[in-house]
Amino acid sequence: MELLITGASQLVTLSGAPGPRRGVAMREVGVIENGALLARNGTIVAAGRSSDVERLPAAKRATVIDATGKVVLPAFVDSHTHLVFAAPRLTDFEMRIGGAKYEEIAQAGGGIASSVRTTRNAGREELAARAFHYAQHALSYGTTTLEVKSGYGLDAETEIRILEVVRDVSSAELPELIPTFLGAHVVPQDTPRAAYLKLLTHELIPQVSREGLAEFCDVFCDRGAYTLAEARTIFRTAARHKLKLKIHAEQLSRTGSAVMAARMGAASADHLDCVTRADIAVLAKSRTIATLLPGCSMFLGLAYPPARRLIDGGAAVALATDFNPGTSPTLSMPLMMSLACTQMRMSPAEALTAATVNAAHAAGRGRVVGSLECGMQADIAVFDASDYREIPYYLGMHTCSMTIRKGKIVHSARRP
Amino acid sequence: MELLITGASQLVTLSGAPGPRRGVAMREVGVIENGALLARNGTIVAAGRSSDVERLPAAKRATVIDATGKVVLPAFVDSHTHLVFAAPRLTDFEMRIGGAKYEEIAQAGGGIASSVRTTRNAGREELAARAFHYAQHALSYGTTTLEVKSGYGLDAETEIRILEVVRDVSSAELPELIPTFLGAHVVPQDTPRAAYLKLLTHELIPQVSREGLAEFCDVFCDRGAYTLAEARTIFRTAARHKLKLKIHAEQLSRTGSAVMAARMGAASADHLDCVTRADIAVLAKSRTIATLLPGCSMFLGLAYPPARRLIDGGAAVALATDFNPGTSPTLSMPLMMSLACTQMRMSPAEALTAATVNAAHAAGRGRVVGSLECGMQADIAVFDASDYREIPYYLGMHTCSMTIRKGKIVHSARRP
Numbered sequence: 001m002e003l004l005i006t007g008a009s010q011l012v013t014l015s016g017a018p019g020p021r022r023g024v025a026m027r028e029v030g031v032i033e034n035g036a037l038l039a040r041n042g043t044i045v046a047a048g049r050s051s052d053v054e055r056l057p058a059a060k061r062a063t064v065i066d067a068t069g070k071v072v073l074p075a076f077v078d079s080h081t082h083l084v085f086a087a088p089r090l091t092d093f094e095m096r097i098g099g100a101k102y103e104e105i106a107q108a109g110g111g112i113a114s115s116v117r118t119t120r121n122a123g124r125e126e127l128a129a130r131a132f133h134y135a136q137h138a139l140s141y142g143t144t145t146l147e148v149k150s151g152y153g154l155d156a157e158t159e160i161r162i163l164e165v166v167r168d169v170s171s172a173e174l175p176e177l178i179p180t181f182l183g184a185h186v187v188p189q190d191t192p193r194a195a196y197l198k199l200l201t202h203e204l205i206p207q208v209s210r211e212g213l214a215e216f217c218d219v220f221c222d223r224g225a226y227t228l229a230e231a232r233t234i235f236r237t238a239a240r241h242k243l244k245l246k247i248h249a250e251q252l253s254r255t256g257s258a259v260m261a262a263r264m265g266a267a268s269a270d271h272l273d274c275v276t277r278a279d280i281a282v283l284a285k286s287r288t289i290a291t292l293l294p295g296c297s298m299f300l301g302l303a304y305p306p307a308r309r310l311i312d313g314g315a316a317v318a319l320a321t322d323f324n325p326g327t328s329p330t331l332s333m334p335l336m337m338s339l340a341c342t343q344m345r346m347s348p349a350e351a352l353t354a355a356t357v358n359a360a361h362a363a364g365r366g367r368v369v370g371s372l373e374c375g376m377q378a379d380i381a382v383f384d385a386s387d388y389r390e391i392p393y394y395l396g397m398h399t400c401s402m403t404i405r406k407g408k409i410v411h412s413a414r415r416p
Numbered sequence: 417m418e419l420l421i422t423g424a425s426q427l428v429t430l431s432g433a434p435g436p437r438r439g440v441a442m443r444e445v446g447v448i449e450n451g452a453l454l455a456r457n458g459t460i461v462a463a464g465r466s467s468d469v470e471r472l473p474a475a476k477r478a479t480v481i482d483a484t485g486k487v488v489l490p491a492f493v494d495s496h497t498h499l500v501f502a503a504p505r506l507t508d509f510e511m512r513i514g515g516a517k518y519e520e521i522a523q524a525g526g527g528i529a530s531s532v533r534t535t536r537n538a539g540r541e542e543l544a545a546r547a548f549h550y551a552q553h554a555l556s557y558g559t560t561t562l563e564v565k566s567g568y569g570l571d572a573e574t575e576i577r578i579l580e581v582v583r584d585v586s587s588a589e590l591p592e593l594i595p596t597f598l599g600a601h602v603v604p605q606d607t608p609r610a611a612y613l614k615l616l617t618h619e620l621i622p623q624v625s626r627e628g629l630a631e632f633c634d635v636f637c638d639r640g641a642y643t644l645a646e647a648r649t650i651f652r653t654a655a656r657h658k659l660k661l662k663i664h665a666e667q668l669s670r671t672g673s674a675v676m677a678a679r680m681g682a683a684s685a686d687h688l689d690c691v692t693r694a695d696i697a698v699l700a701k702s703r704t705i706a707t708l709l710p711g712c713s714m715f716l717g718l719a720y721p722p723a724r725r726l727i728d729g730g731a732a733v734a735l736a737t738d739f740n741p742g743t744s745p746t747l748s749m750p751l752m753m754s755l756a757c758t759q760m761r762m763s764p765a766e767a768l769t770a771a772t773v774n775a776a777h778a779a780g781r782g783r784v785v786g787s788l789e790c791g792m793q794a795d796i797a798v799f800d801a802s803d804y805r806e807i808p809y810y811l812g813m814h815t816c817s818m819t820i821r822k823g824k825i826v827h828s829a830r831r832p
Contacts, residue, residue: 090764090805097761137813295811301758328811335812342717345513348506389506395711395744396751397553398814414830 002062003039003378003407006050008072009386011035013047014353014371020289020316020361026353029388037072038062039378042406047372065402071388073352074372075144075379075403076333077359080246080270080291080320083148083177084131084162086118089325096300112152112186115325119152119162127165134323135174138331139411142381142400146175147246147320147363149218151185154196159183159204163213173410178363180216180246181208184234186225197230201237209241215364216267217243221257228255235264244364250274262286268318268362271296273305277313284314289362291318292354294339295328307344318358319351334400337392348389378407418478419455419794419823422466424488425802427451429463430769430787436705436732436777442769445804453488454478455794458822463788481818487804489768490788491560491795491819492749493775496662496686496707496736499564499593500547500578502534505741512716528568528602531741535568535578543581550739551590554747555827558797558816562591563662563736563779565634567601570612575599575620579629589826594779596632596662597624600650602641613646617653625657631780632683636664637673644671651680660780666690678702684734684778687712689721693729700730705778708770709738710755711746723760734774735767750816753808764805794823 013030021028036053038046046053053059092110105111119127131148138146148166153159159181166179183200187193208214217238221231225248235245244267249257251271258269259282269283270291283290290310297304310317319336322328330336333355340346340354360370369379382402383391391399403411429446437444452469454462462469469475508526521527535543547564554562564582569575575597582595599616603609624630633654637647641664651661660683665673667687674685675698685699686707699706706726713720726733735752738744746752753767762770776786785795798818799807807815819827 088803088806088809090803090809093757093809094763094805097757097763099761140814298811299758329809330811330813332812338714338812341509341513342715345515347510347513387504387506389510390504393504393506393509393745395714395746396748396754396812397746398556412830414828 001041001407002058003065004036004053004059004062005065005067005072005380005382006036006054008035008067008070009033010071010388011037011047011372012071012073012352012388013373014074014357015373018367020358020366021353022284022314022316023311026311026317026350027347029349029352031388035072037372037380039407042378044372044374044376044378046374067382069386070401071383071385073381073383073388074356074370075381075405076142076355077145077363077365077370078138078143078320078331078333079147079268079318079359079362080293080322081146081148082151082324083134083146084127084150084165085115085152085325086122086127086130087325088329089114092326112326113189115152116154116188120155120158124161124165127162128169131165131169132174134331135169135177138175139403140400140413141332141334142383142403143331143333144175144379144403144405144410145178145360145363145365145369147178147180147216149180149182151182154183154185154188156199156204160207160213163208167213172406172408175405179214180218181205181214181243182218182220184219184226186220200234205237205241205243209243215244216246218246218248220248221255222248222252224252228257228260231257232260239264246270250279258283262288267364270320271305272310273303275306275310280310280313280315289318289358290315291320291362292344293320293322293328294336294343295330296322298339299328304339304343307340307346311346311350316358316361317354318362319354320359334391335396338395341392348392351392352388378404380404417457417823418474419481420452420469420475420478421481421483421488421796421798422452422470424451424483424486425449426487426804427453427463427788428487428489428768428804429789430490430773431789434783436774436782437769438700438730438732439727442727442733443763443765445765445768447804451488453788453796455823458794460788460790460792460794462790483798485802486817487799487801489797489799489804490772490786491797491821492558492771493561493779493781493786494554494559494737494747494749495563495684495734495775495778496709496738497562497564498567498740499550499562500543500566500581501531501568501741502538502543502546503741504745505530508742528742529605531568532570532604536571536574540577540581543578544585547581547585548590550747551585551593554591555819556816556829557748557750558799558819559747559749560591560795560819560821560826561594561776561779561781561785563594563596563632565596565598567598570599570601570604572615572620576623576629579624583629588822588824591821595630596634597621597630597659598634598636600635600642602636616650621653621657621659625659631660632662633659634662634664637671638664638668640668644673644676647673648676655680662686666695674699678704683780686736687721688726689719691722691726696726696729696731705734705774706731707734707736707778708760709736709744710752710759711744712738713759714755715744720755720759723756723762727762727766732774732777733770734778735770736775750807751812754811757808764808767808768804794820796820
């Protein structure tokens with residue numbers, strides 16, 4: 001089962017030393033003009049100039065994709081989403097535009113509590129159908145790896161149901177869905193704080209781990225959610241149960257959670273709007289990826305996270321959509337790249353690195369996807385462009401023409 | 417040739433009194449649940465509840481489009497684009513992110529002068545192929561009417577060539593392209609100011625009018641471009657030659673051009689970032705549409721135009737993309753609606769009115785497109801959504817599933 005993609009205006013490999021990219025290395029994306037790539041059984045076996053790759057014996061029997069006038073990239077990794085929920089929050093959206101504050105929206109029955117209510121009431125099939133639909137959208141924008149968090153259940157039954165939906169929806173026709181247990185999203189309104197924390201640490205984390213329902217455990221550590229001490233307790237329990245760690249850190253206020261997460265070896269610290277210089281120094285020396293979520297800033301009309309300070313300070317920066325119904329209803333990684341470039345002053349190369357190789361590390365897939373090198377999985381996005389910088393440049397335009405996962409075409413656009 | 421679109425979750429008609437919508441009328445979009453629409457020979461002959469429309473005799477012989485789970489809208493009108501140019505300006509994009517000022521970009525060979533240089537050097541076929549490609553993109557986002565300006569030629573030969581390309585590319589398979597002569601974009605570097613003004617008023621405007629190459633004449637009235645007095649002279653010449661008027665007004669500085677344009681009966685005054693309260697009062701009493709271009713603000717990372725002050729002050733507000741290679745590389749009207757809602761505090765209904773009926777008036781097509789009423793042209797966008805508010809809500813997502821122009825399907829998306 002050979003696949004040859006050849007004649008690309010640019011093959012952008014993101015190849016180089018293993019591990020996430022930092023500092024000036026984020027600008028080295030590895031462009032091969034007139035490039036080609038050969039995959040066998042879902043794995044990349046050659047990447048280089050078309051004339052060289054086409055000459056390989058295995059290329060003779062390959063299915064050929066003509067990428068003339070196209071840019072070929074590693075498919076995007078979206079390392080932070082809340083893909084499973086029951087309904088968009090259109091009323092909240094309209095109220096916020098009208099000037100309503102968070103408290104007023106909550107009093108009107110909106111906010112996270114409304115997603116919890118509708119998700120608890122939704123059937124398994126309904127949640128699965130919506131998640132499937134959204135995951136297909138992600139594919140069409142060039143994403144083949146999606147991290148997916150629970151967190152709209154906030155009771156034992158619904159949290160487990162969400163993770164089971166993620167497992168059951170998963171298929172070779174969709175992006176890989178990587179499940180994360182976010183029981184610690186907020187404290188549910190109907191359960192005493194101590195009792196809910198006990199449920200998380202004594203029942204749900206052990207169950208999720210035992211049944212293999214999640215790979216990561218995440219905590220929203222902020223005002224209105226969990227304290228630093230609570231997050232540490234949850235992390236310790238999760239680590240004991242062999243779950244990898246992620247954290248919602250320094251979003252609404254500076255809590256110290258990014259540093260705590262970095263010291264405990266978390267795969268990523270996400271949001272980081274309120275991160276300090278000292279926090280950045282710790283992140284720069286850690287293996288924790290600083291994951292920025294500009295969709296949230298755009299949707300809420302807020303300031304953007306300090307990408308320049310993080311990159312210039314040596315943190316390995318990733319981009320993700322934070323897809324969720326309340327604060328970031330988008331699955332478009334190209335739009336995240338546009339926001340990174342236009343609002344956060346990341347260069348197109350930095351944005352691409354952040355959306356691929358660094359995002360793969362944030363999702364625990366740094367050795368599998370995120371670059372086009374021999375031995376990596378053949379997860380590839382083909383764009384209707386002659387220069388990769390066109391991807392962030394054309395705001396909100398749909399230029400992904402083909403998405404390939406494990407060497408198989410999983411999305412193909414009609415022109416344009 | 418009957419076409420029946422039926423079973424729509426929402427048919428959003430934008431019907432009502434003729435003329436542009438102002439003030440609270442911008443919020444009245446006319447939603448019919450379980451709605452249907454019947455067209456004959458490209459004209460709408462019925463719009464209402466599915467049960468009523470399906471009962472009509474003509475509905476029995478119609479081609480049927482099942483719009484279950486879809487929102488059916490008037491197709492978008494993009495009333496301000498610079499569709500014809502030779503190349504994206506990727507180097508400018510990267511330099512600006514790196515902190516370069518406009519002057520440095522210009523010194524490095526970028527800026528408008530670079531688009532003029534490449535467009536002058538481009539062949540007719542090359543310009544036409546690129547314009548065709550972009551116009552197809554516009555269709556895929558739900559746009560069936562595109563105003564297109566010249567202005568990257570700035571000499572007699574190239575300005576005329578651009579307008580001829582617009583004429584020659586036009587076809588039933590694309591949006592309607594409405595040509596605007598923008599010879600007065602900037603003063604070309606290679607021609608004395610007085611000589612170029614004379615070329616515009618004594619040769620090009622008469623020629624463009626005589627040959628029917630443009631419907632509108634536009635002037636960029638701002639610092640670095642044309643003065644108010646020059647703009648008035650150009651407008652008088654254009655009006656004498658039966659060209660309708662549009663203006664780039666109050667973008668970088670307040671010049672008084674919006675008021676001048678309103679008093680001269682211009683169809684639209686566009687940009688308006690620096691508009692004053694007194695200007696708004698004049699616009700509110702005029703028939704001139706206040707056209708806002710938020711793609712420009714996003715791409716350049718600048719403040720957004722004052723939509724709330726304009727709407728609340730009684731101006732009829734439209735949205736357009738300003739598609740151009742230097743300051744707004746986007747053809748997505750859904751993204752413009754998202755920016756209007758999230759950055760300019762327009763409600764989803766106001767944004768939809770601004771992208772359809774008011775935009776149609778800005779493009780001189782207010783009696784032809786922009787609403788779904790009997791007698792209007794059957795230009796229709798079908799979205800994969802159950803509520804029209806989802807269109808601005810899902811940032812950068814591609815939810816237009818079908819575009820219809822004059823009763824014929826001109827775009828149809830694969831799922832999703």
